[in-house]
Amino acid sequence: MGIAKIKKFSLAQFKDYLENYLFILPAVAIFSVFYIYPFYDIFRLSLHDWNGITPFREFVGLANFQEIMRDQNWWGSLWHAGYITLIALTFQNALAFALALACDRDIRMKKFYRVVFYLPPVLSEVVVGLIWQWILQAGTQNGQQIGLLNYFLNFIGLPHLVNDWLSDPKTALTCIAVVHSWKGFGWGFIILLAGLQTIDRQLYEAAKVDGAGSLSVFKNITLPLMIPVIFVVVILTILGSMQVFVLILSMVGQGLVYHTEVPVTRILASMTGTNRFGYACAQGVIFGFILVLVSFSLNKISNKLKQA
């Protein structure tokens, strides 16, 4: 009796599973061809010494990985990316959340704001690079500061703060992080706004009737319901900030000594600068491994938070 029941059950289940697999089949198919195969190839290349051109690739085992472990410039670049990410996570996301909260309410001109806040992500890196270069550049002509920020500092009587912003190791990376946050907050803004919009208005009404202040509404209703969305934004911020490099190239060229290097610029330097393709692939593998580690531990944390 028991056996028959299981058999009948599993046949239906099998059909059910098969049908369910069909839903992910297109995604898995595209993914296998265009992602997994190149990834496999990169992993293979990371075990070789290869300049990118010759048919002969020398197998070196884990030598590339061993060298990465000793490569101070590489680990430094990882720290820089982490620093940019940290600023983006706090400054950029706080800004995005505050703006999304403001636009979620019934305030005047909210339609206008919703459009305007998405402009920086739309703008080309070229325009962003040019504008910030113009704002942050140092140097004088006819006794006047050329850069807008320095000019302004002079104007309001703080000439001692005038600085060569992008060529000073103390400020260069922070400037990059701030510009990156400015360019990126529109993304978080949209996702958070979409998340806020799915929260049932009746919950707010009910809380208001109960006499809850806006702070307690935020703490007890908005925040708990927004945790999954915030998690998405956090992941996307990490993803976007760890891999920033076009902006860096457009702001400081090939970099200020090693102070503005991030993993992607190091990988590009290994690939096109010093033509060490295998080493670049090994760097890519390590970098990916670290990012996956970070995102999965965040996933764990978010699951814990959801249960709590």
Add this chain to the structure above:
Amino acid sequence: MKINRYILASRLKSIVIHTFLILVSLTCLFPLFWMLRSSLMTNATIFVDKSLIPHEFNIHNYYLAWTEGNFAVYCLNSLIYTVSVVFGIVVVSSLAAYAFSRLKFPGKNIFFNMFLAAMMIPLPGSFVPLYVLMNKLGLVNTRIGYILCMINVGLSLSIFLLKTFFDKMPSDLEDAARIDGCSKLGIWRHVALPLARPAIAVIVIFNSLNVWNEYILATLLLNDKSLMPLQRGLMVFQGVHSVDYPLLMAGLTIAATPIILVYLSMQKHIIKGLSSGAVVG
């Protein structure tokens, strides 16, 4: 008296909020304004003329950008790529995300984590293996090859985003539909998709911007000018040494317009307002 104080406080609060919003808006609008202003100048005046509004409007730049940049062909190509890729991503990723969120099957977590990991792992240097593979498949220098690659690029992130939103949605309506005898595909199409409209709007916005601005992969995979997207036209304006900034700015303005329009038409789906908001949440 007490009411007055309440009104005063809320007034003050709204002033603070608005000042903040307006300040942020200004920083967002300024580059746009600068781009427009520069696009109306000439190369000789662009760095010398410090006035906010240029002395003479040089609309000719737009005509030049359109013709010299061969924008008619590129625009059409970019349109084809953007529409196909975004449509493909929405269908493929919403199917997968729906399955990951609602359906049961063995290995579900493994597959989902695989996509999540893929999203995080950048593939620098993947252009060599990718190109060799595409060449073997006969997909180099074809529209379909580029479209498939771009679908792949946006897939992981879209699945991840959509799954999060599906997870958040209540399943009452789907249960009702199932009891009414609706198939799984039917539920996905008629119940889940319409409910996930804000999330899909977000995906459309993200991916169209991504495809519209992409050029590295296009340069790699496409050989013919006639297949190239809009960004290629803009790259040509940025010479190896000499850059014609007003022309470039005019081109950038033209290129930014459609993407802003996409955003305008999509953002109202994000903001569904109170009426439909009551259904979800």
Add this chain to the structure above:
Amino acid sequence: MGKRFLLVGGVFSFCLLALVCTRCGKKAEKPANAIMVWHWMTDRNDAFVKLAEKYEKETGVKVNFELYAPSDAYSQKIIAAAQAKVLPDIYGILDKKEIIASFIQSGFVADLTEEFKANNSAWEKSLFPKALSVNKFETDNIYHVKPGIYGVPIDVTNIQMLYNRKLLKKAGIDQPPVNFKEFLTAVQALKAQGITGLVSGWGELWMADCFASNYAFNIMGESRVMATFKGDVPYTDPDWIKVLSIFKDLQNKGALAEGIVTKANKFAEQDFALERAAFAFNGSWCVNVYHDMNPDLEYGAMLPPPINGALPMKIWGGAGSSFVVNNLSAQKALAINFLKWLTAKEQQAFLSTETRNLPANQEALTQIPEILSQFASSMNNTTHPTIWPYNEDALVIEAFDKGIQSIIIGEKTPEQVAQDVQTVKDRQMAKKRSKNKS
């Protein structure tokens, strides 16, 4: 919603149809009388297309120029296409000599020596020897490439110092400085007037490297520079310290534009064109750039002012851009004929006037602007890493260039940088030795 879905679906299927059609069309095409050229030269594309039209009229051979920008993307495309063995008939390699050698050894580049030597070396003699030498591999070269000529130069370039006549006059300087001491004095005089001294795009590392290399040749001579690359002279040698100290001196005397270490060359060019600096260190392509930004700019070209009177000042120069022929191409003969035509006097003169570049053909030098002929007159003083018998390891170059930056921002002394560079050098030498042993 349903209607909208139908609409989008309709558009989508239309697109699919469109692309399927283009794909069918593609397979039929491959005319025998056509050659394909891939290049990255955005500024020269229009002139190329005009020339291609002319060539088709004259010979019936269709030449398709396909432009890929930016040049980074172009380089990646070439590398990828080489791996898939689908390179076009003619293309250019934008890379170090070592990489060009790899392309040749992998069989992707045709040996053009016989073509150049034919008819009593007629083709070879028409071109600037310096331009050709970039594409030449000498006997017993360190890359183990079969000696010969592998590329065709289409223009020449060199990198010099430029001075703004008006700004110098303003500071009471009538003649451009002829040595480094005079240069520093001039910079002081300019500074007193509130004028910035030297600007250059040292945010692009190779430009700072080029400047340092010029002075290394001047201070220690070519043989000792080569001995360093070979590993016989350490970077801690007093001469190298002297070279690195130039950057410290320039910075201490306030000669360098602010932000020079992170300045992309296009911004440096902007600064010089808008008269924000009196001197610039830039290549001959700048003539075109300055002309576009400020046609009234009064400036001249000069060699970087030497420190050591006993040795000549050598500047970098040679072929600006070169084309190679794909060795696997079925249209090799057609491609070579076209390149011969492209480097003939008439076409070179056309390219030169259209794009304000120095022609590779010596006979086309007649009618060029004065500033360009100033550049051309220094062609004899040029040298370039691609023609040196030895080349430095890329990682050592990176450490050296980054070291220059840290000297300029006052982070490290020349002595410290020399030590750092030598550490990297020793490591790379050890690696090479152990590789040769195994």
